Structure formats: C-alpha cells, structure tokens
Amino acid sequence: MSDLSDNELLDLFRKEESRNYAFNLLVRQYQQRLYAFIRRMVTDHDEAKDVLQNVFLKAWTGLDGFRADAQLYSWLYRIAHNESLNHLRKMRRGLFVSEESVMEKLTTTLDNSEHFSGDAIQRKLQQAVMRLPDKQRAVFTMKYFEGMKYETMSEVTGTSVGALKSSYHIAVKKIEEFLTTDQTSGH
Amino acid sequence: MELKDEPNELGEAPILRSLRGTDPFVVPESFFDTFPHAVQQRALATAAPRSVSPWRRILRPALAMGAVALIAIIGLRWPASAPLEEPAPLAVQDWTPEDLVRSGVDIRSVQTLLGPEESLMDVIELPDDDHAVIAYLENEDLPLDLLIEEL
Numbered sequence: 001m002s003d004l005s006d007n008e009l010l011d012l013f014r015k016e017e018s019r020n021y022a023f024n025l026l027v028r029q030y031q032q033r034l035y036a037f038i039r040r041m042v043t044d045h046d047e048a049k050d051v052l053q054n055v056f057l058k059a060w061t062g063l064d065g066f067r068a069d070a071q072l073y074s075w076l077y078r079i080a081h082n083e084s085l086n087h088l089r090k091m092r093r094g095l096f097v098s099e100e101s102v103m104e105k106l107t108t109t110l111d112n113s114e115h116f117s118g119d120a121i122q123r124k125l126q127q128a129v130m131r132l133p134d135k136q137r138a139v140f141t142m143k144y145f146e147g148m149k150y151e152t153m154s155e156v157t158g159t160s161v162g163a164l165k166s167s168y169h170i171a172v173k174k175i176e177e178f179l180t181t182d183q184t185s186g187h
Numbered sequence: 188m189e190l191k192d193e194p195n196e197l198g199e200a201p202i203l204r205s206l207r208g209t210d211p212f213v214v215p216e217s218f219f220d221t222f223p224h225a226v227q228q229r230a231l232a233t234a235a236p237r238s239v240s241p242w243r244r245i246l247r248p249a250l251a252m253g254a255v256a257l258i259a260i261i262g263l264r265w266p267a268s269a270p271l272e273e274p275a276p277l278a279v280q281d282w283t284p285e286d287l288v289r290s291g292v293d294i295r296s297v298q299t300l301l302g303p304e305e306s307l308m309d310v311i312e313l314p315d316d317d318h319a320v321i322a323y324l325e326n327e328d329l330p331l332d333l334l335i336e337e338l
Contacts, residue, residue, distance in 0.1 A: 020227065027223040035219075039212050049218075053226050060230040121202075122211040143196075144207070168196065176200035 004029075006072035013063055023063075027056055030073065033146075034080045040141045041084035043130065051087050055080045074155045081138055081156050088134050121179070128178040132171055139164055140171040 004012070004025060012022035034055060039048040058079050066075060129137055138157065142148040143164075150161045157164065197204040 020231070023230065024223050024227055027226055028219075031219055031222055035214070036210070036212070039214075045212075045215065049222070052222070053229060056226045057230055057233065061233075119211075121206065122209060125203075125206055126211070144203070145210075172197060172200050172203060176203055179202045 009072070010063070010066065023056075023060060026059070026072075030076050031056075033073075034076060037077070037141060037146060038080055038084050040129070040145055041134075041138060042087055043126070047087065051080070051083050055083050058083070071152075071155070074152055077152075078156045078158075085134050085138065124179055125175070128175040131178065132174065136167050136171050139167045140175070143168045144172075 009022055009026055012018040013026070031052065035048060035052050038051045039045065042048050042051060055076065059076060066072070129140060132140060139153065142153050142156070150164050153164050154161050
C-alpha cells in the first residue's frame with residue numbers, strides 16, 4: 001500500500017505521464033476494503049471480482065471530475081455501493097424470480113463455495129444477512145462488518161443519519177431474532 | 188424510538204455481539220497481487236480518458252449552448268426558403284380631379300375607361316347654357332381660369 005495521501009494520488013493521476021502509476025496505487029490502496037464490502041453484498045467471489053472491477057473502471061473514467069473537497073474513499077465506496085445494488089438488481093431481473101429465490105441462490109453459493117471458511121453460526125449469520133432487503137443489507141454491512149461512521153455512511157448512501165440508524169437497528173433486530181430462533185430450534 | 192450509538196446498538200443482540208470481527212470469506216491466494224494489473228489492462232483497453240482542463244470543461248458546454256441558441260434564432264427568423272425579393276411598390280400619385288383637369292385629361296374619357304363602379308368624380312351633366320355652366324363651376328369651386336382656357 002502506498003503512503004500517498006488522496007490529494008497526492010489525485011495530483012499524480014491528473015498528470016498524463018503518471019496517470020497509470022497513480023491508478024495502480026489507487027487500486028492497491030482501496031481494493032481490499034472495497035472487495036470486503038462487495039463480497040458481503042454479493043457473496044460469490046467471482047461476482048465480487050466483476051463488481052470490483054466495474055467499480056475501478058468507473059473510477060478510472062470519473063476521477064477527472066472528482067471534487068477534491070470530497071473524500072476519495074467515500075466516493076469509491078459510493079460507487080461500490082451502487083454497483084453492488086445494481087448487480088443484485090440485475091441478478092434478480094435475470095432470474096425473473098422472487099426475493100426468496102435470490103436468497104436461496106445466494107445461500108447455495110455460500111454452501112458450495114470453497115471460499116467460505118465460517119462455521120455453522122457464521123453461515124447462519126450470512127444467511128440472516130442475505131434475508132435482508134438489499135439496501136438494509138448494505139447498511140448493516142457497512143456498520144456491523146466495516147464499523148463505518150454514520151456520517152460516512154450517509155455520504156455513501158445519500159440517506160440521512162437518522163434513517164440509517166433506524167435501518168441498522170431494524171436489521172440488528174431481525175438478524176438476532178433469526179439467529180436465536182435458528183439456534184433454539186437446533187438447525 | 189431512541190437509538191443508541193455503538194457499542195450499545197448491539198446491547199440487545201448478544202449473538203451478533205459475540206460474532207463481531209470475524210471474517211469467514213476467503214480470498215483466493217494472490218488475488219490482490221494480480222487484480223490491480225488486470226483492472227489496469229481493462230481500463231487501458233477501454234477508451235482512455237484524456238485529461239480535460241477545467242476551462243475546457245466549462246467552455247465546451249457554453250459553446251454548445253451558444254451554438255444551439257444561434258441555430259434556434261436563425262431557424263425562427265430565417266424562413267425555410269427565402270422568398271423572392273418583393274418588387275418595390277409603384278409610386279402612385281394621388282391625382283385629384285383638379286390635377287386631372289390641369290394636366291389636360293379628359294375626365295369623361297377616364298371615367299369611361301374606369302367604368303361606372305370606379306367613380307372618379309361625379310359625372311356632371313353640363314347644361315348647354317354658358318352662364319349656367321359658369322355658375323355651376325363657380326359653385327363647385329373649380330379652377331375656372333383653366334377650364335375657360337380649355338373651352
């Protein structure tokens with residue numbers, strides 16, 4: 001990872017001779033954090049890779065218009081958030097199926113994935129997260145897994161802090177309920 | 188409903204609290220080493236964005252808007268096919284009966300040519316008596332001297 005600040009990275013990107021180098025540094029700097037978020041949203045590694053690639057391609061074409069007063073990380077995260085939601089929407093449209101069917105597909109992906117190392121309770125947690133509506137899943141992922149501040153989440157999602165808190169609170173309740181019920185019923 | 192910020196947000200969710208911080212997703216080995224190169228290749232394969240200076244970013248839309256406005260104005264003011272130049276209106280002299288008399292035109296002949304609808308002036312039936320004619324003309328306030336000359 002480079003030690004360059006966002007502004008230094010942007011300055012390098014704006015110069016023709018250092019554009020490719022700066023972009024490479026930018027990808028290296030943010031790929032892991034963005035991947036983690038996308039992976040939790042779409043579950044499958046290959047799909048996460050495609051979405052992540054689209055995120056950086058959009059960044060490549062959009063960086064010239066990036067306002068320096070905004071945070072580069074928030075901006076990239078916003079693209080990742082939108083791309084993940086678009087991907088799930090497309091998946092639903094492509095399958096012509098209900099929310100439950102998509103959830104089932106994601107669960108199957110999780111069960112068959114060699115890239116998931118979690119134990120039974122971790123698996124249940126992922127299933128519970130996948131049962132959430134897309135936007136609520138994004139809110140829960142940002143807060144619970146990424147530990148993001150509500151203010152940053154607000155920049156990313158374009159939703160008010162109050163609405164985000166409410167959404168997260170409901171998500172936590174739903175998931176805890178799902179986990180408790182599942183555990184007591186012995187599944 | 189009052190929502191408390193972290194860590195109390197998970198106060199009523201003990202299972203979630205206990206699972207926090209674990210990441211069960213596995214990333215294939217060396218994925219993050221090769222990914223930047225792969226994405227860069229794709230970025231370069233797509234149309235590489237040229238750096239656009241700020242003034243061009245502002246000037247371009249302004250010029251485009253100006254051009255559209257100009258075309259719209261020309262379209263409104265300039266008819267599809269320009270009509271032939273209209274001939275200059277003929278200068279028609281407004282002749283009065285007095286002018287006609289002065290120029291020696293026979294008023295009766297003009298009246299005959301124009302027809303009864305186009306009344307040039309009232310057709311005057313002059314009496315045979317000269318005194319009566321003079322009296323009539325005086326009464327009509329016509330240029331008597333000229334008429335006398337003509338007669």
